[in-house]
Amino acid sequence: MNWTEIINLELNVDGNEKYTDDGILRDLKERPDETDFENAVDITELYNNDEEFKKLWDEITSFFDNDFDEDYYLKRKVFEKESLEYILKSMFFGVAVGDALGVPFEFLSRRYFDENKVTDMVGFRTHNQPLGTFSDDSSLTFCLAESLIDGYNPTDMAEKFVAWYHDGYWTAHGSVFDIGYATRRAIERFSTGTPSLLSGCTGENENGNGSLMRIAPLVFLSYFKSIEIRFLLAYQVSSITHRHIRSAISCFIYLEFILLLIKGKDKFEAFKEIQSDIPNFLSEIEIPTAEIEIYNRLFSEDFISLNENEIYSSGYVVHTLEASIWCFLNTDSYEAAVLKAVNLGDDTDTTAAVTGAMAGIYYGFDNIPDNWTNVVTKKEEILDLAKRMTVRFRIFM
Ligand SMILES: [Mg+2]
Numbered sequence: 268m269n270w271t272e273i274i275n276l277e278l279n280v281d282g283n284e285k286y287t288d289d290g291i292l293r294d295l296k297e298r299p300d301e302t303d304f305e306n307a308v309d310i311t312e313l314y315n316n317d318e319e320f321k322k323l324w325d326e327i328t329s330f331f332d333n334d335f336d337e338d339y340y341l342k343r344k345v346f347e348k349e350s351l352e353y354i355l356k357s358m359f360f361g362v363a364v365g366d367a368l369g370v371p372f373e374f375l376s377r378r379y380f381d382e383n384k385v386t387d388m389v390g391f392r393t394h395n396q397p398l399g400t401f402s403d404d405s406s407l408t409f410c411l412a413e414s415l416i417d418g419y420n421p422t423d424m425a426e427k428f429v430a431w432y433h434d435g436y437w438t439a440h441g442s443v444f445d446i447g448y449a450t451r452r453a454i455e456r457f458s459t460g461t462p463s464l465l466s467g468c469t470g471e472n473e474n475g476n477g478s479l480m481r482i483a484p485l486v487f488l489s490y491f492k493s494i495e496i497r498f499l500l501a502y503q504v505s506s507i508t509h510r511h512i513r514s515a516i517s518c519f520i521y522l523e524f525i526l527l528l529i530k531g532k533d534k535f536e537a538f539k540e541i542q543s544d545i546p547n548f549l550s551e552i553e554i555p556t557a558e559i560e561i562y563n564r565l566f567s568e569d570f571i572s573l574n575e576n577e578i579y580s581s582g583y584v585v586h587t588l589e590a591s592i593w594c595f596l597n598t599d600s601y602e603a604a605v606l607k608a609v610n611l612g613d614d615t616d617t618t619a620a621v622t623g624a625m626a627g628i629y630y631g632f633d634n635i636p637d638n639w640t641n642v643v644t645k646k647e648e649i650l651d652l653a654k655r656m657t658v659r660f661r662i663f664m
Contacts, residue, residue: 268495268552269552269553270498270512270552270553270554271553273495273498273499273502273552274499274502274503276495276496276499278419278496278499278500278503279419280418280419280420281418281419282419282488282489282492282496282500283492283496284496351657351660352653352654352657353631353632354529354628355412355487355652355653355656355657355660356632356649356650356653357627357628357630357631357632357635358483358484358624358627358628359405359408359409359412359627359649359652359653360627360632360635360640360643360649361601361623361624361625361626361627361628361635362401362404362405362408362483362620362623362624362627363401363405363620363623363643363644363649364388364605364623364627364635364639364640364643365605365608365609365616365619365620365621365622365623365624365626365627366401366402366404366405366616366617366619366620366623367388367398367399367400367401367405367616367639367642367643367644368385368388368605368606368609368615368616368619368639369605369608369609369614369615369616369617369618369619369620370393370394370396370400370401370402370445370615370616371389371390371391371392371393371394371396372385372392372393372609372612372615372616373393373394373445373613373614373615373616374393374613374614374615375393375612375613375615376612376613377580377610377611377612377613378612379612380609380610380611380612384610385606385609385610386606388638388639388642394444394445396439396440396444397440398642399439399642399643399644400439400440400644401439401643401644401645402439402444402445402616403431403443403445403446403447403450403477403480403481404480404481404616404617404620404621405439405620406431406436406437406438406439406443407428407431407437407450407480407481408480408481408482408483408484408620408624409437409649409652410424410427410428410430410431410436410437410481411424411427411481411482411484411485411504412484412652412656413427413437413652414427415484415485415487415488415656415659415660416655416656416658416659419488419500421463421464421503421504421506421507422462422463424463424504424507425454425457425463425466425507428450428453428454428457428507428508429454429457429458431443432446432451432454437645439644439645440644445616447475447476447477447582448473448475449467449468449473449475449477449508449509450475450477450508452468453466453467453468453507453508453509454466454508457507463507464503464506464507465506465510466506466507466508466510467505467506467507467508467509467510467511467514468508468509468510468511469510469511470511471511471513473509473511474509474511474513474514474517474583474584474585475509475514475582475583475584476517476582476583476584476586476587476588476614476617476621477508477509477584478504478505478506478507478508478509478514478515478517478518478584479505479514479517479518479521479584479587479588479621480587480617480620480621482501482504482505482518482521482522483521483522483525483624484656485500485501485504485518485522486522486525486526486529487656487660488500488660489501489522489526490526490529494548495552497519497522497523497526498515498519498548498552500522501515501518501519501522502515502518502519504518505517505518509584512554512555512558513558513561513584513585514584516549516554516558516561516562517584517585517587517588519545520541520545520562520565520588521588521591521621523541523544523545524537524538524541524592524625525624525625525628527540527541528625528628528629529628534595534596534625534629535571535596538571538592538596542565542566542567542568542570545562545566546559546562546566561585562585564589565585565588565589565592570589570592570593571593571596571597573593575611578590578593578611579613580608580611580612580613580614580615580618581613581614582613582614582617587614587617587618587621588621590608590611590618590622591608591618591621591622591625592625594607594608594611594618594622595622595625595626595629598626600626600630600634601623601626601627601629601630601634601635601636602635602636604622604623604625604626605619605622605623605626607622608621608622608623
């Protein structure tokens with residue numbers, strides 16, 4: 268399938284291709300051989316209340332006849348609840364702490380930080396918000412997570428973004444003090460009747476980091492899906508606010524990287540895998556070459572060893588993706604990664620939030636400094652969100 272065919276597929280409430288016998292069997296066929304069985308189990312698990320699908324399940328299991336291992340199936344079904352909740356907590360606080368570290372310094376140029384290195388969380392300054400205040404990056408991340416708890420539904424996601432913008436839903440202190448241009452326009456379009464998947468901005472100059480900064484929770488829905496569906500999920504969820512293919516690809520690369528981190532890969536190995544697999548996949552699905560080449564630097568061998576003055580920290584999605592991966596790979600703790608991101612200047616909160624999701628997952632909640640997690644606004648609500656999302660996603664993992 269090429270990418271235009273992929274983005275025309277319809278997804279159901281589980282984020283799978285809308286289920287037709289055709290779709291499911293194609294999905295199976297396109298998955299890597301060694302995981303076919305796992306994936307078959309996963310797919311049917313989602314439909315086990317459906318009579319009709321039961322029939323299809325019998326057909327699918329007949330492909331695997333003797334390999335059906337009931338024990339293994341049950342073990343997978345009861346994925347350890349504690350570890351999933353821990354990963355979610357690590358990711359949510361990874362984002363919120365990075366965001367809150369950057370908020371007071373947003374828009375300051377890198378030259379400022381050369382002489383005033385940020386080493387700790389402070390309050391006020393740029394947005395005049397108290398210590399621990401997170402911004403749009405975390406709010407919209409939490410809106411997405413909240414929506415995923417009720418199933419995959421881009422319209423519900425967009426409605427939650429509207430609730431955030433108008434009613435202060437999932438804001439730190441009840442109102443929005445920070446919103447990107449494309450996100451605002453998309454929310455306005457959606458509010459006046461444009462469907463969620465068509466609300467996002469499509470201009471080449473509308474590739475800000477506004478979808479990348481909130482996309483991380485989607486990785487939990489992507490976990491067992493084929494790469495085509497993972498691409499489609501990234502594309503659709505980005506499209507609510509950012510519908511240009513470049514933004515979607517940035518989200519996709521980021522999610523693929525996080526997926527490998529969740530699977531327990533070493534961060535350098537994971538990045539190598541991304542660098543070799545993603546460009547191939549993007550060519551296979553016939554993404555225009557010019558759009559793939561945008562990522563040449565990220566996919567180049569010497570990306571990690573680029574000098575800091577070659578890393579840009581503007582609000583452009585490609586800059587944010589590069590800067591956050593670069594900060595994550597050039598440090599060896601959560602603390603060092605997000606501080607490096609903030610000290611790059613400019614879009615400090617978003618670069619640190621995007622870095623923070625990766626670093627949070629990789630180093631774990633217990634290695635995010637206490638004095639930061641303890642002062643982040645809505646700490647209890649965030650912990651509760653991780654708990655509720657665990658209940659929903661346990662069966663997937
Ligand atoms: Mg922000």
